[in-house]
Amino acid sequence: MIEELINLDDFERAAAAKLDAGVLGYFAGGAGDEATLRDNVAAWGRWQLRPRMLAGNPTWSTRGELLGGELSMPILVAPVAFQRMVDPEGEVAMARAASAAGTAMCLSTLATSLPAEVAEAAPAGRHLFQLYCFSDAGVTRALMDQAVASGFEAILVTVDAPRAGNRERDLRTGFVLPEGLGIPSVSAALGAERAVTVPEAFELIDPCLGWADLEALASDCGLPILVKGIHTAEDAALAIEHGAAGIVVSNHGGRQLDRVAATADVLEEAVEAVAGRGTVLVDGGIRRGADVAIALALGADAVLVGRPALWGLAVDGERGAQRVLEILRAELELTLLLCGCASPGALTRAHVQRAPAATVYSG
Numbered sequence: 031m032i033e034e035l036i037n038l039d040d041f042e043r044a045a046a047a048k049l050d051a052g053v054l055g056y057f058a059g060g061a062g063d064e065a066t067l068r069d070n071v072a073a074w075g076r077w078q079l080r081p082r083m084l085a086g087n088p089t090w091s092t093r094g095e096l097l098g099g100e101l102s103m104p105i106l107v108a109p110v111a112f113q114r115m116v117d118p119e120g121e122v123a124m125a126r127a128a129s130a131a132g133t134a135m136c137l138s139t140l141a142t143s144l145p146a147e148v149a150e151a152a153p154a155g156r157h158l159f160q161l162y163c164f165s166d167a168g169v170t171r172a173l174m175d176q177a178v179a180s181g182f183e184a185i186l187v188t189v190d191a192p193r194a195g196n197r198e199r200d201l202r203t204g205f206v207l208p209e210g211l212g213i214p215s216v217s218a219a220l221g222a223e224r225a226v227t228v229p230e231a232f233e234l235i236d237p238c239l240g241w242a243d244l245e246a247l248a249s250d251c252g253l254p255i256l257v258k259g260i261h262t263a264e265d266a267a268l269a270i271e272h273g274a275a276g277i278v279v280s281n282h283g284g285r286q287l288d289r290v291a292a293t294a295d296v297l298e299e300a301v302e303a304v305a306g307r308g309t310v311l312v313d314g315g316i317r318r319g320a321d322v323a324i325a326l327a328l329g330a331d332a333v334l335v336g337r338p339a340l341w342g343l344a345v346d347g348e349r350g351a352q353r354v355l356e357i358l359r360a361e362l363e364l365t366l367l368l369c370g371c372a373s374p375g376a377l378t379r380a381h382v383q384r385a386p387a388a389t390v391y392s393g
């Protein structure tokens with residue numbers, strides 16, 4: 031019974047019990063020793079909240095503005111590939127869930143649904159598109175054009191995956207993408223529909239991309255570009271200087287380069303480098319409303335969740351994903367109230383502090 035699942039970890043356990051070992055390993059796993067995968071979750075627990083009392087707020091809400099539009103909460107659905115592996119409607123069901131929860135979904139380049147299908151399924155929803163720049167520039171251009179034509183609002187260009195990370199769970203289970211899954215971007219790049227492995231799909235991505243390419247993309251894309259996969263202050267500043275409207279502080283959920291810092295530990299330096307010149311999003315290991323509040327207090331404009339929404343989809347399709355988003359929204363709302371904040375924007379750096387060294391609240 032979905033009603034018995036009361037937090038995001040419950041959904042993870044329920045999804046793990048349901049999915050086949052290869053599919054579970056693909057979605058749950060990370061790169062190498064999975065040190066960054068684990069630390070992404072643990073690192074939010076190395077921050078503590080500093081709530082303020084007697085704030086006298088007559089109302090409070092998680093609502094806010096992002097990229098020129100309203101959202102019910104500063105929590106978006108991250109781009110996650112191949113969603114029809116866990117639900118027959120895949121990204122279409124995820125888009126409906128995000129829309130019903132009042133927030134935006136980011137569709138992956140490696141989606142098993144087209145931008146037009148997502149837009150049609152959730153016409154009232156807000157959609158972003160995640161772009162991998164393929165070596166075939168014509169395919170990349172066509173992907174962007176489809177997103178623009180389908181009313182998507184921004185492009186998240188993922189730059190941390192010139193090749194797939196070393197995902198040992200997939201090697202151990204012998205995971206291959208099911209035949210007939212249908213990945214339109216991959217078929218377009220290959221010029222034919224045929225089964226591919228995950229590393230083969232990543233080999234379609236241009237590994238030689240540089241800042242000049244990013245600048246060219248930003249100037250002729252027609253939509254705001256956010257650079258996804260930023261780990262350092264240096265690259266955060268370069269992204270803005272090369273025309274990006276913002277960044278996503280992300281290590282791809284620990285799936286690309288293992289042994290990089292958790293996003294909770296690098297967010298602050300990235301925020302300082304952007305210095306108000308663009309939007310700052312962050313993802314990786316967000317599992318509680320308190321994690322969201324900490325990210326906002328450290329200067330993020332919003333967060334994205336990857337695996338948790340996917341677990342919701344795997345457990346109960348659109349309804350499950352919507353419930354995951356609503357649980358997180360309710361947790362954030364309570365956290366705001368108990369911190370004395372009337373809105374997400376009221377959280378400031380003064381609402382968080384580093385926890386004493388031995389303290390770990392999660393992970």
Ligand SMILES: Cc1cc2nc3c(=O)[nH]c(=O)nc-3n(C[C@H](O)[C@H](O)[C@H](O)COP(=O)(O)O)c2cc1C
Nearest residue numbers: 057108109110111138188282283314315335336337
């Ligand atoms: C199974 C899986 C597939 C992913 N596919 C993509 C993708 O196609 N493009 C992309 O930019 N990020 C992809 N990501 C990374 C997510 O967008 C996001 O950065 C990450 O999941 C955040 O960490 P979390 O899962 O702990 O929330 C994927 C993540 C997972 C778990």
